[in-house]
Amino acid sequence: xxxxxxxxxxxxxxxxxxxxxxxxxxxxxxxxxxxxxxxxxxxxxxxxxxxxxxxxxxxxxxxxxxxxxxxxxxxxxxxxxxxxxxxxxxxxxxxxxxxxxxxxxxxxxxxxxxxxxxxxxxxxxxxxxxxxxxxxxxxxxxxxxxxxxxxxxxxxxxxxxxxxxxxxxxxxxxxxxxxxxxxxxxxxxxxxxxxxxxxx
Amino acid sequence: xxxxxxxxxxxxxxxxxxxxxxxxxxxxxxxxxxxxxxxxxxxxxxxxxxxxxxxxxxxxxxxxxxxxxxxxxxxxxxxxxxxxxxxxxxxxxxxxxxxxxxxxxxx
Numbered sequence: 001x002x003x004x005x006x007x008x009x010x011x012x013x014x015x016x017x018x019x020x021x022x023x024x025x026x027x028x029x030x031x032x033x034x035x036x037x038x039x040x041x042x043x044x045x046x047x048x049x050x051x052x053x054x055x056x057x058x059x060x061x062x063x064x065x066x067x068x069x070x071x072x073x074x075x076x077x078x079x080x081x082x083x084x085x086x087x088x089x090x091x092x093x094x095x096x097x098x099x100x101x102x103x104x105x106x107x108x109x110x111x112x113x114x115x116x117x118x119x120x121x122x123x124x125x126x127x128x129x130x131x132x133x134x135x136x137x138x139x140x141x142x143x144x145x146x147x148x149x150x151x152x153x154x155x156x157x158x159x160x161x162x163x164x165x166x167x168x169x170x171x172x173x174x175x176x177x178x179x180x181x182x183x184x185x186x187x188x189x190x191x192x193x194x195x196x197x198x199x200x
Numbered sequence: 201x202x203x204x205x206x207x208x209x210x211x212x213x214x215x216x217x218x219x220x221x222x223x224x225x226x227x228x229x230x231x232x233x234x235x236x237x238x239x240x241x242x243x244x245x246x247x248x249x250x251x252x253x254x255x256x257x258x259x260x261x262x263x264x265x266x267x268x269x270x271x272x273x274x275x276x277x278x279x280x281x282x283x284x285x286x287x288x289x290x291x292x293x294x295x296x297x298x299x300x301x302x303x304x305x306x307x
Contacts, residue, residue, distance in 0.1 A: 040229065043229050043230060044229065044241060044244070064237070064238040064241050064242070065238065065242035065245035066241050066244070076275075078278070080246070081245075082245055082247065082248065083242065084241075084242045093248050095248065095270065095278045096270070096278060097275055098248070098250045098270045098272065133240065133244065138262075142264045142265065142284055143284070144244070145244065145265045145266050145267075146264070146265040146283070146284050149265040149266030149281075150246075150266060150280075152280055152282060152293055152295060154298050172295055174298055180278070198296070200296075
């Protein structure tokens with residue numbers, strides 16, 4: 001591959017030499033049709049982990065960044081994993097109170113905070129997609145995040161929630177007098193495809 | 201642009217017209233090993249901020265859509281940034297109440 005393609009796009013996007021910006025990722029996403037966007041959102045949608053009396057730092061070890069979790073036996077907390085090390089207490093935050101996750105004696109040493117690109121120390125050779133992200137400006141990142149961000153809806157009751165259209169996995173719905181739900185799979189009209197992540 | 205360039209890039213990047221799938225972006229993501237997927241997910245992971253008052257979410261100028269915010273010492277707020285401008289209070293919603301935070305008082 002000629003280096004001109006690589007250097008022409010900041011070193012990460014070999015076929016984007018003709019693109020006016022470094023953000024071929026955003027361009028690609030915006031070019032998808034609705035079904036394609038939904039499929040991508042489905043692929044990257046955070047997963048919600050349901051625990052039963054386990055500490056999140058021990059019971060959600062398959063989680064990756066962006067995933068959420070709650071304990072069926074302790075509805076007070078709604079956890080989000082912000083770094084790719086679910087055994088680390090500092091990698092989890094309770095969305096309700098802001099506190100970090102519980103200590104796990106089996107966790108590896110804390111490598112320190114993420115860098116500005118959202119990568120952990122030591123991830124000097126991130127995946128190609130992550131490298132693309134690294135090359136994007138704050139504004140470009142914001143535009144892409146806006147394109148893929150979870151949607152938030154309100155529903156008066158279960159019937160209204162299951163009647164929501166255009167929902168894709170990762171989206172939230174606040175159901176009056178019930179709780180905060182997150183869609184985990186399509187179709188949204190199936191109640192079992194929604195996780196109650198924080199009951200009211 | 202020849203197919204050679206697409207092939208040499210694993211098929212994950214455009215131009216989509218030459219792709220074998222309808223979504224190069226998705227194909228690119230799906231084809232990545234778990235470590236790369238998690239690195240990408242971490243890169244785009246929503247962040248959570250903490251502010252001292254609900255109105256102060258409008259001061260989170262670094263926040264991007266999808267980011268979350270809570271209020272120190274309170275369990276009443278899980279704010280989600282819905283749009284690109286975090287300085288506009290109506291772009292935030294408390295997912296527990298469906299209410300926007302109050303606007304900051306004029307300087």
